[in-house]
Amino acid sequence: MDHAPPAPAIAAAKKTVLRTALAVASVQGSVMAGLVIWDAIKRRSRSKRPGFPHPGIFHSRIGESDITLYTFGADLYADMLASIRGAKKQIFIETFIWKDDETGNQFKDALNEAAERGVKVYVIYDVFANLVVPGSFFKFHPAIHVYRFPMFRPSLVLGSIRSTSLDHRKLLVVDDQTGFVGGYNIGSLYATEWRDSHLRVTGTSVWDIRNAFVTVWNGQFAGRNPKIRHTTPEGWESRIRAVNNIPTSLVYPIRGVYLDAIGRAKTHIYITMAYFIPDQQILKALIEASGRGVDVRLILPRDSNHVLSDWLSRGFYRTLLDTGVRILLYRDAMIHAKTATIDGQWSTIGTANIDRLSLTGNYETNLEIHDEAFAANMEEVFEIDSGNSDELRLEEWGARPWLARFSETVIVPLRPFL
The missing domain is CATH 3.30.870.10 (Endonuclease Chain A)
Incomplete structure (x- = not known):
């Protein structure tokens, strides 16, 4: 016959779990505070940005x-x-x-x-x-x-x-x-x-x-x-077509539109995103597209206005670079666009980022457009923005300091909230 563990053992186990949770939370809080402070220091020391290209109308x-x-x-x-x-x-x-x-x-x-x-x-x-x-x-x-x-x-x-x-x-x-x-x-x-x-x-x-x-x-x-x-x-x-996320009705179609379009891609996927914290399905879709020979490129901010979003996004860089996805870091301005264009045929532009808040949380509206002429315009804009971006290389990313790697790892549990 099985016997339940004695009450003192259960109490001790609960204390251990609680202490561990508090220790983890303390480390996470310290890392987040450190990142915010470091970001504030960088902003003060950063000279006025010289401006950025205006692709036009x-x-x-x-x-x-x-x-x-x-x-x-x-x-x-x-x-x-x-x-x-x-x-x-x-x-x-x-x-x-x-x-x-x-x-x-x-x-x-x-x-x-x-x-x-x-x-x-x-x-x-x-x-x-x-x-x-x-x-x-x-x-x-x-x-x-x-x-x-x-x-x-x-x-x-x-x-x-x-x-x-x-x-x-x-x-x-x-x-x-x-x-x-x-x-x-x-x-x-x-x-x-x-x-x-x-x-x-x-x-x-x-x-x-x-x-x-x-x-x-x-x-x-x-x-x-x-x-x-x-x-x-x-x-x-x-x-x-306007694609609308309506939380009161628990309707979130924008995520599905992205997954469907990425899954259909044959030649190229160009995404520009202010805050990029993909869930596992979108991450997998991009990796699989790259694996089947699709040219997948992401333009992301080198430094956005949300330091935690930046660091959560960086936690995906190694996985993406390892699988051939190209990451371009936009410089000299905050890039806040939420756009994508695929295969010279399909495009989307709107209010939704590729993160939890936008795709399964907030009210959002994107226009989904199937048109070659419009896609050509989107590709021209992407090309101009690429010229104002620095491509992140795998060897460069692998050489970043250990403290940066540690910080990225510690804040991983925050991904579902952002």
């Missing part, structure tokens, strides 16, 4: 829709503001970060002026992402309908994943005629000092961006804001 036409690809924030903001100032009926705008600076105030003033002349204006912004922005900044014209995407929601008490989601999207739709979507938040820093990518769509496919906004607006928690009428598209353009 690219145009293409797909069916009844015109697509404009922006690669410099000042160009994008000028056209967004022109659209807002020319609005006649309604404006939908949704953003993750909205800075209280010159650019942020230009957008706020343009929206207030639109409301003053009778345009219906609907605004969504994420409260958590803007905690450092004074609350007074978000006081709009009384006619503007505002949904402050909340930090605390009823689902928090249920402990479900949907309760941890943020609204990470960046959308603008004017008069159902013009739509914008991409990686740019609103702020002067992003206008001139960050390299990002964004799209403007005019024509029938604006409906996809409109529908993305309306779905979230109408799904908000009970409040005083009116519902927005759903519409149906004038035409169905299958080559352009």
